[in-house]
Amino acid sequence: MEPFQSVNAWRLPNWAVGLEVHSQTASDVSAGVRGTRDFYPEEMRLRNWLFEHFHAAARSHGFEEYDSPVLESEELYTRKAGEEITAQLYNFEDKGGRRVTLRPEMTPSLARMVMAKSGALPTPIKWYSIPQCWRYERTQRGRGREHYQWNVDIWGLHGVEADAELLSVLVHFFEAVGLKSDDLVIRVSNRKVLEEVLGALGIEGETFSKTCIVIDKMDKLPPEAIEQQLADLGHGHDSIDRIRKVLGMKDLDDLSIELDSDSQAVRELRDLFALCESYGITSWLAFDASVVRGLAYYTGSVFEAHDRDNELRAICGGGRYDRLLSTLGGKDLPATGFGFGDMVIMELLSVKGLIPHLPSGNEDIVIPLDKALRPAAMAVASRLRASGRSVDLVLDDKRMKWAFRHAERTGAQRLVMVMPEEWQAGKVRIKNLETGEESDFDAESL
Numbered sequence: 229m230e231p232f233q234s235v236n237a238w239r240l241p242n243w244a245v246g247l248e249v250h251s252q253t254a255s256d257v258s259a260g261v262r263g264t265r266d267f268y269p270e271e272m273r274l275r276n277w278l279f280e281h282f283h284a285a286a287r288s289h290g291f292e293e294y295d296s297p298v299l300e301s302e303e304l305y306t307r308k309a310g311e312e313i314t315a316q317l318y319n320f321e322d323k324g325g326r327r328v329t330l331r332p333e334m335t336p337s338l339a340r341m342v343m344a345k346s347g348a349l350p351t352p353i354k355w356y357s358i359p360q361c362w363r364y365e366r367t368q369r370g371r372g373r374e375h376y377q378w379n380v381d382i383w384g385l386h387g388v389e390a391d392a393e394l395l396s397v398l399v400h401f402f403e404a405v406g407l408k409s410d411d412l413v414i415r416v417s418n419r420k421v422l423e424e425v426l427g428a429l430g431i432e433g434e435t436f437s438k439t440c441i442v443i444d445k446m447d448k449l450p451p452e453a454i455e456q457q458l459a460d461l462g463h464g465h466d467s468i469d470r471i472r473k474v475l476g477m478k479d480l481d482d483l484s485i486e487l488d489s490d491s492q493a494v495r496e497l498r499d500l501f502a503l504c505e506s507y508g509i510t511s512w513l514a515f516d517a518s519v520v521r522g523l524a525y526y527t528g529s530v531f532e533a534h535d536r537d538n539e540l541r542a543i544c545g546g547g548r549y550d551r552l553l554s555t556l557g558g559k560d561l562p563a564t565g566f567g568f569g570d571m572v573i574m575e576l577l578s579v580k581g582l583i584p585h586l587p588s589g590n591e592d593i594v595i596p597l598d599k600a601l602r603p604a605a606m607a608v609a610s611r612l613r614a615s616g617r618s619v620d621l622v623l624d625d626k627r628m629k630w631a632f633r634h635a636e637r638t639g640a641q642r643l644v645m646v647m648p649e650e651w652q653a654g655k656v657r658i659k660n661l662e663t664g665e666e667s668d669f670d671a672e673s674l
């Protein structure tokens with residue numbers, strides 16, 4: 229494989245650019261559904277490359293893969309906190325009259341799976357998955373109506389050790405694809421920061437989760453709109469001022485002055501950063517109190533990765549959600565995890581010139597020189613395939629010139645030529661396309 233091509237040499241029509249996703253009118257069936265993507269083989273090779281890095285980072289940290297259906301009960305997502313995600317469901321009634329939806333995220337499905345085996349699964353549960361998720365969103369750079377979302381979660385551990393391990397998975401992945409800590413930052417905070425601030429003002433429970441959802445929209449909505457929404461939740465001027473002050477903090481020492489001396493939020497954050505020091509990953513991290521995340525279920529550590537230039541949407545996000553199971557009618561089990569979409573990371577890799585040029589993976593091209601030699605070429609291809617080579621056999625009348633161009637285009641290593649005289653002598657001619665060397669080989673010994 230060649231190293232990396234520059235961004236100009238590799239512009240992805242539907243993916244890295246992100247905007248040229250389908251945008252059809254209802255009658256235009258030649259285009260797919262708006263906001264969805266086709267993956268042509270070139271893009272599919274890249275997707276597989278990306279996913280292979282997702283698999284490798286998770287496996288290197290001892291996670292096992294799981295999966296679940298893309299179709300779920302709508303009920304699984306009926307939450308009251310006013311999250312965007314529940315307003316974006318691809319939901320409908322099936323032919324049996326059940327309310328169902330395409331999953332917008334994986335966490336509730338995972339919770340359902342854990343709950344279904346309550347108590348029977350040995351903890352900690354360390355699982356990962358790469359589901360396709362569906363959200364009826366406004367399509368924009370890095371956001372589509374479907375995306376693949378790498379999910380890595382740990383269930384059954386209370387401590388920030390689990391959160392630190394997840395951050396290590398992330399950094400392992402970033403390094404493996406060639407990114408550096410100068411390229412992006414994982415901003416880390418803890419929901420308990422805001423919980424303590426609001427708790428002191430007597431704001432708890434549902435109002436707390438709803439406040440987090442509003443705060444998460446701070447960089448997307450004008451300040452007046454945010455203020456209005458906070459006021460609608462019952463926050464007075466004092467409360468809003470205090471929220472603003474604390475959210476602006478980027479230093480743990482400042483935070484510890486602002487919160488109680490025995491603040492659990494500060495303790496957890498300090499512990500988490502200390503553990504990350506041992507992993508050697510602190511250059512990738514920054515404390516940022518403004519990270520609260522836009523989903524209601526988070527209860528502790530929260531984090532989001534962003535490009536340092538702040539030009540793209542969040543690369544990934546996650547956090548601790550210790551009380552999700554009880555909201556689904558089960559017995560709580562501590563949990564923490566993250567979701568990592570395929571779209572923004574491809575944007576970032578593209579901007580950084582880190583998109584690899586991937587050949588098709590065919591090793592040999594077998595070509596008969598004339599029609600009469602086709603059966604011989606088939607026998608040769610079969611022999612090579614049986615020995616484990618991936619072989620593209622030329623099935624129609626093609627000239628040698630075409631075969632050379634085809635080999636170049638697909639990155640094949642060898643051209644295997646079945647020629648009349650050589651075949652008579654039990655031989656085939658093989659050209660090594662890397663070195664240019666050409667020699668005859670015994671067909672029997674291939």
Ligand code: HAM
Pocket residue numbers: 332333334335363365370371372373374375377379380381523542543544545546547564565566567568569570571572
């Ligand atoms: P989320 O922040 O909604 O969290 O999504 C996680 C990531 O999925 C985002 O940072 C982004 O990379 C990607 N993503 C989300 N929506 C889209 C979209 N419309 N188009 C492209 N990419 C998108 C969750 O979903 C949580 N369930 C993550 C989690 C797992 N928390 C704990 N475990």
